[in-house]
Amino acid sequence: MATQQSTSANPKVNYKYRRKKAKQEMRQHVTSFALMIFMTLIAFIAVMAGFDKIYVYPILLVLAAMQVVLQLYYFMHMSHKGHGTVALFLYSGVLVAFITVLTFVTIVWW
Amino acid sequence: MKNGLKKWRLLSLFTALAFILSGCGEPFVSALQPAGEVARQQYNLMILSAVIMVVVIIVVAIVYIIAITKFRRSKIGEDVIPKQVEGSHTLEIMWTVIPIILVLVLAVPTVYVTFALADQAEMEEVDEEGNRTALVIDVRANLYWWEFAYPDQGIVTAQDLVVPTDQNVYFNVIGHDVKHSFWIPAVGGKIDTNVENVNTFYLNFDSEAAENVDNLFYGKCAELCGPSHALMDFKVQTMSGDEFEEWVTAMQEVAEEEQQPENELQARGQEVYQDQGCIGCHAVDPTQQIGSSTGPNLTTFGERSYVAGILDNRDPDLSQEDNIKDWIRNSDSLKPGNKMPVYNEDDLSDEDLDALTEYLMSLKVFSE
Amino acid sequence: MDTQEKFTSRTWPESPEKTTLEGKNKFLGFWLFLGGETVLFASLFATYLALKDKVPGSDHYLAIDMYELPLVFIMTMLLLTSSLTSVYAMYHMKNYNFQKMKIWLVVTIGLGLAFLGFEIYEFYHYVHEYEHTFTSSAFGSAFYTLVGFHGAHVVVGLGWFILLLIRNTNRGLNLYNAPKFFVASLYWHFIDVVWVFIFTVVYLMGMVG
């Protein structure tokens, strides 16, 4: 069954171009890594600085969400083509996850 | 005209349904014969939803019966190839919108009643002296028995809940060992007695309905709690507000005056009660061990309608005496898994049992 | 075409992980699994949040008394960096550079091991300094379960990488094992995603109060 798909839709002449693209992408990855480190730092600093939690909580959560987006879309390549189904299921999971956490912090008391 | 006819039909459906249902069950346990405001609101909701459901079923039944009678192959012919219809937008919109409307008709009163029954503002009200005006009862569910404490009155009872009629009674419920659920079917829906938190709700006992059932409703545990879950029954004695005040006073007084045995047998029984250690679990003073006893408080034991919630003292074939003895000798087989030790002849001679029974039957507070 | 066919860096397909049907299936199936894992961790987070600081007596330490941010910061850096190194490994995989891929994977494993070491130290510290154990309170159970599940994922991820390396060192890349490497690296990133929430929700928010 493995043989049904042909190996390379891209002809091999594209080799140079592919290499370049990959390099570029790798540079992007390094940038997103730098961003992640930066956001982590901000998060830790925000906590160390001792602001009130109504300010710190949202900042922390937004930073975490942004980091995760970077992980998913760059490190895990969800920005590439052919991830439609993946995104559908991942976001369904995120939705269920969100509802679960929401109920546990609201209607499970004490 | 047509509209009026429809209304009339719907109304008659309502009454017919209510009539049929009210024929069901015994008035002291049946949710179909509501005996209080709370149960009545819930009952109305039940009838409303049942009517909607009957309408749904009738509509479905009509389409259904026509479809399966008109389009049988035996009628149409063996070789007919029906038209391959894809669907119909009009129809589909119709059977989306109509159910939405029906659901809304049910949803609005549901939300309303749900909030109404959760309204406990009255519980906070106090009179000039800062005393709470509403009656509050703390219910503590234990493996197979119920404790009812009246915190504002400083008294406690078990197995037989005593309440005044025609006023809201507020309940704080908690489970002592595992989770149970507190349910008096005729008077209102249940509420769980969780182990980690107190739940609060109210009921209202209707005096007329109460008279109908000789002032005795059945209550049950509605959450699986172990082998004898089925037998974790309790009874509700209702009385008028004034009578209830008297009852409370009588209860409070028992604590003050030393109860004197009336005869020798009772005196002997009282001794047995002490010696056998019954007193360790079962207080006979309604102001003692509130919320901490390991067994039901027996102050009013002689007045109870049932022994252990399940042996009927009003049963013509068996006397209260028989029930008590049966329980003490066979508690384990009568209520499997309960926490009370079994007393056989070696632990407790027949004579002692007679005396003990006599003593227990004498534990009365409020009977003339 | 054979899955064991030898390639050159020129004939190597652009998305080796998704070139065969098996690879495609594995790729999708694994992503779906990660969708399920999301819910799994959500349940653990939710449980932790419901039980945070729920202790039987006032002599028990609470989150704010215990957590040590510098330690957590180091652990975060280690895991974030290991995410980048595994990206490097995949970069070389796509370039058909097996040697470099292996090197970066080894680096990743090293960082993961360091992370684990710190985590073990951290747990040890809580147990001995604060008597905060798995059985000491509901809070303890929830904390160690959540963070421990993540730790277990790290262990599995490391074991997976190691097994793949051992098995394939002498074989080089082909279309049979490329999806396996790819999927393992997805798993590694997911572990990092979970950690982002752990350091945010458990440690940082725990320290804020």
Add this chain to the structure above:
Amino acid sequence: MSTVAQKKGFLAVLWDYLTTVDHKKIAILYLTSGGFFFLVGGIEAMIIRIQLAVPDNNFVSAGLYNELLTMHGTTMIFLAAMPLLFGFMNAIVPLQIGARDVAFPFLNSLGFWLFFFGGVFLNLSWFLGGAPDAGWTSYASLSIASEGHGIDFYVLGLQISGAGTLISGINFLVTIINMRAPGMTYMRMPLFTWSTFVASALILFAFPPLTVGLFLMMFDRMFGANFFDASMGGNTIIWEHLFWIFGHPEVYILILPAFGIFSEIFATFSRKRLFGYAAMVFATVLIGFLGFMVWAHHMFTVGLGPTANAIFAVATMAIAVPTGVKIFNWMLTMWGGSISFTTPMLYAVAFIPSFTAGGVTGVMLASAAADYQYHDTYFVVAHFHYVIIGGVVLGLLAGTHFYWPKMFGTMLNEFLGKITFWLFLIGFHATFFIQHFLGLMGMPRRIWKFLPGQGLDMPNLISTVGAFFMAVAVIVLLVNIVITQVKNVRVGNDPWGDGRTLEWAIPSPPPFYNFKQLPLVRGLDPYWIEKMEGNTKMTPAEPLSDIHMPNNSFIPFVMSLGLFIAAFGAMYQVSWRASEGESFVWALPVLIIGMLITIGAMAVRSLKDDHGYHIHKEDLLDDEEGGRE
């Protein structure tokens, strides 16, 4: 490997089934073991009904009764209904989408064996000191307090079989997404495939909360954690939420595939395209989606507060709308069609009013304030048996008759089939209709006995009599199966004559590679389209060429066996529960050995390449008959 039919010895057949990765054989495995567990659960139900036939009965003891009711619910849901549905999914879905197998044949086998060993483990509790006794919902305070190992069996058994279910769910998803034949777009997939797809998605998101809940309970009971111990800060409501976040989607995991089976049957035996196909697909997806928003309707009386109760009440009622769309579309499929009342069709026809009755009582339950009265009474028991038996079990029985020829190549006897049908239908309504009233009259559920004098005697007796009708019906079905297999009259590819979907285009049973050449799909109901154009076969979408097949493997069996062994170790190492005074020195080693077996098997799997094999073109040409093994 020869495809010529040959007689094999018993051991060879056994080995074949132990190692098979063929979805059709795995389907048969699911069907037999699910069927077996259905009988077990049914016998438990019969004992329950006998105990409740008369007031104050002592046919079984209180403790035993609780074990019976727990095992009845657990067995029926996890070990009977779901596996039976998996059986049909395995047998039919790959054929319906024109695939040669599922996406992960190895995992398919692993999923089955995990389920099987989990189920066996759970049921061994009967012989090893007592079954679980805290209800199938196993609410935390009681299940933590429960003595003995019953609950441990529940926790570990479900954990193992749950892992199998999750694996199978992912497998079906990938199969349906990636393995469709050329031309089989999403909106041309048969409804059974669609409902399998949605149900699998529900499995993917609903099982992890159960897994977590079971882990927490396992940690509490076996490793001293305190999640549910209120005195240590724990909270039992967490279990209730986790269980129902799983539990409610679970009921749709059960009903959606049954809906799928019925959709196929209505279209087939009305000789008509499914009415409103697109709406049906949309409704299925919507039901699946809403299924995650409503779980707290099982917890109305817990004390979540009126806001939560109101939100969940309204959300629950919303599910009536898409379900109604389906009911009406099925009726309109029959409308204007040419209905032939075969046994499967009888079940389908009976399903509509039965399920509607059960569904509308569900909406009544959703009315939160009224549910304070219904909750934990026989009204609820009546509701869910109406939806489960009136929906799922009727669906399974219909599927059994409908797909039997495709799976086994023989037709079940129609006359006996109809006898089963009528007995079962009558018995079902007799048993459960009256239970609505029992509940309203004040009979709580899960009670070992009821006392006389509360007006409950007669209705309970009627209910018990009804259950006996069902039992007889099941026995007739068993007889039918035996007779059919003994007679062994073979049938062709489209035995019902009105087949519409791809599975009817190939021999019954299909050859082990399913399709010699993958078919070209030109629309909804592809085989019907070809038939209407006078073709007897599907147009192939590819030239005849070698077919790649996976190898059989014994590893899934070993991996599951390892977990099975480890579970015993995990359970008996709790000697620290000193109160029981038991101590098993062998427990920890057994736990370790079991885990090593599993991990070892996994390592073998990943270290040893398995590239499968090819069937050569020439052999395929020879294999005219389609060769059954």
